[in-house]
Amino acid sequence: MESIATDSGKIVKMEVDYSATCDEKIPECERLAKSGRLHDALDQLLALEKQTRTGADMASTGRVLVAICRICKEAGDWAVLNEHIVLLTKRRSQLKQAVAKMVQECCTYVDQAPDKETRIKLIETLRQVTEGKIYVEVERARLTHKLAKIREEESNIQEAANIIQELQVETYGSMDKREKVELILEQMRLCLAKQDYIRTQIISKKINTKFFDDDGTSDLKLKYYRLMMEVDQHEGSYLATCKHYRAVLNTSSIMSDPAERQAAAQAVVLYLILATHDNEQVDLTHRVLQDKVLEEIPMYKKLLKLFTTPELIKWSGLCELYEKELKSTPVFSGDEQAEKRWNDLK
Missing domain, CATH: 1.25.40 (Serine Threonine Protein Phosphatase 5, Tetratricopeptide repeat)
Structure with a gap:
């Protein structure tokens, strides 16, 4: 029996x-x-x-x-x-x-449920009875996500982020890997929505990026790297942002679309020239210069090569050749951060 x-x-x-x-x-x-x-x-x-x-x-x-x-x-x-x-x-x-x-x-x-109030009451009842019960942890996580979505729709971002953050999904043995990553990305997204960059960075470490090597994860891969770009752009971590764009560029859906491919390659070059000149930056520059995608955007390849020469670059000369083109890209136009990046380039 x-x-x-x-x-x-x-x-x-x-x-x-x-x-x-x-x-x-x-x-x-x-x-x-x-x-x-x-x-x-x-x-x-x-x-x-x-x-x-x-x-x-x-x-x-x-x-x-x-x-x-x-x-x-x-x-x-x-x-x-x-x-x-x-x-x-x-x-x-x-x-x-x-x-x-x-x-x-x-x-x-x-x-x-017939209305929002009834729906919330049922979710809260189910969350109450599943608390601490490992055998219904997946159901509890899904209910928690639903409640966070309701709070977000009410524009209560703070509460939505707090609700979803209580989930330790990375420890759930019974949850499918993809669903785990989806929920961690939601935790990151809501944390960013309330501009908590430090916590977003901490949560991001729960995702092993090797997961994105599997076929069928490209949608989650792009979501993850776009969230990471937001964090590192805010921190002014240009080399990290450059690496995120390289990861995006190395995604089949981006590679197969010429416009997307070239936009990502442009961003790789621009964040690379913004990055602090050190051994890692020099090494990455040489690797990027060998990338075939740069053949499609010769102006950017030429610009990157310019930064590998020992001679000083004359700012007025650079502006004359590149300012119009660079200021038409999202990296150097559109908001205060873009303006700051332009000043950093100087």
Whole structure:
């Protein structure tokens, strides 16, 4: 017989199989609820739930828990639904897998809620009962993301960022890698939205960039590097920004689009000439000069070569040749940061 874990972590063995009783009782209670006798139906199902739980019949307990929630939702009584979610998870020796089934079912109700207030109340109830329970950590993370999105739509960026930051998704063993990265990127995005650059930098370290080597991750790769550009542009870390653009350039969707490819290559060159002249910058300059993409933008290749010569560059001469072109790029036009970059180039 199968061993089943209770919520307290105790291992119990199934003693009685209640599947036949459930086959008979659940449809009976559903009919009762539809006829307007919701509370009578709930009383009968709660009595059945006690039997299946004490008999350690996990499959049947899960079915009963789901049925209780479903009839509350179908009756449109969302307050009673919330009440029963809490009640059922607090039952003595409640079975983990049964709670997981109920939580998964209730997660599908969130988008069916009649209004925003009801939706938020259901999300908060589910977040409350899943707190600290590893076996429903993925569901809790998704609910938390939904709540953060609602707060963001209300323009409450601070609260949205705080809500999503409480998730330690990098430790979740049961969550798919892609979903983990998506949620960490959301944490970064909301942190940036409230201009918390230091925390964004800390969160970014949770992502191993080797993940982006896999096929099918290019959308997330571009999202990640664009967020990192925002952080490093704010910090004035030009060499780091240059490297982010190189990573973007090395993405199939960018390489296959001539306009995108050339724009990224231009940014690589411009941030590279803005970077402090040191060994790393010199080394990267020589590598970039060998890049075939620069053949498509000869003016930028010529400009970069100019910065490899030992002679001093005359600012007026540089402006005469390049100012008009450079000031038409996003690197040197559009905002105060661009203006600062132009002054840094001087």
